Amino acid sequence: VGMKPVAAGLIEHQGQWVSEDVLALRAASTVVVPAELDNPVALPDAIAPHLAAERAGRTVTVAELLAAHRTLRAQADVVVVEGAGGWRVPVNDDETLADLARAIGAPVVLVVGLRLGCLNHALLTAEAIRADGLALAGWVANAIDPDMPCREENIDTLRRWLPAPLLGRVPWQA
Structure with a gap:
C-alpha cells in the first residue's frame, strides 16, 4: 500500500x-x-x-x-x-x-529533480539521510527541467558520487 x-x-x-x-x-x-x-x-x-x-x-x-x-x-x-x-x-x-x-x-529512495543545483541538493540530502542513521537504498532521476543542459553528465556525476544505485529515470512530462 x-x-x-x-x-x-x-x-x-x-x-x-x-x-x-x-x-x-x-x-x-x-x-x-x-x-x-x-x-x-x-x-x-x-x-x-x-x-x-x-x-x-x-x-x-x-x-x-x-x-x-x-x-x-x-x-x-x-x-x-x-x-x-x-x-x-x-x-x-x-x-x-x-x-x-x-x-x-x-530504507530511503531519494528522488532527484534534475535541474541546475541538483548535484549539491542530492549530495547534501544523501549526507543528511546517512547522518540520520538511515540507509539510502537508491535514487531516481526525475527530469523536471526539459531544457536542462548537461543532463546526462549530471546523472553520471550522481552515479559516481551517490552511495546508492540509480533505480530509474522519470522523463520530462508536460
Whole structure:
C-alpha cells in the first residue's frame, strides 16, 4: 500500500478534495484503505506542509503520522511512503518529515529533480539521510527541467558520487 502522510495541494476528484500523488499511490496499491490511513493529512494549499497546516488551522505531528503508518503496516506486507517537500521539510514548529522517516526506520529512495543545483541538493540530502542513521537504498532521476543542459553528465556525476544505485529515470512530462 502507498502512503502520503502529508499532502499539500489538492484537486477536486469525484466530488472530494484529494492529492494527485495520493490518487497515483492508490492506483498502484493492492490494498484499499481509508483515506485517513493512506493520507492522514490533506491540506488545500500547495505550499510547505507546516505553512499549509497553519493556513488550514491545524497542527500536524509526527506521532499522528506514525500511528497511521503502524496501522497500515498491520494491513499490508509493504508500505511505500512518499514524502513531501524534501528531507528536512517542517511539519510543525519542532518536527520534520525526517523525524517521521527515522521513526519508521525504513530504507530511503531519494528522488532527484534534475535541474541546475541538483548535484549539491542530492549530495547534501544523501549526507543528511546517512547522518540520520538511515540507509539510502537508491535514487531516481526525475527530469523536471526539459531544457536542462548537461543532463546526462549530471546523472553520471550522481552515479559516481551517490552511495546508492540509480533505480530509474522519470522523463520530462508536460
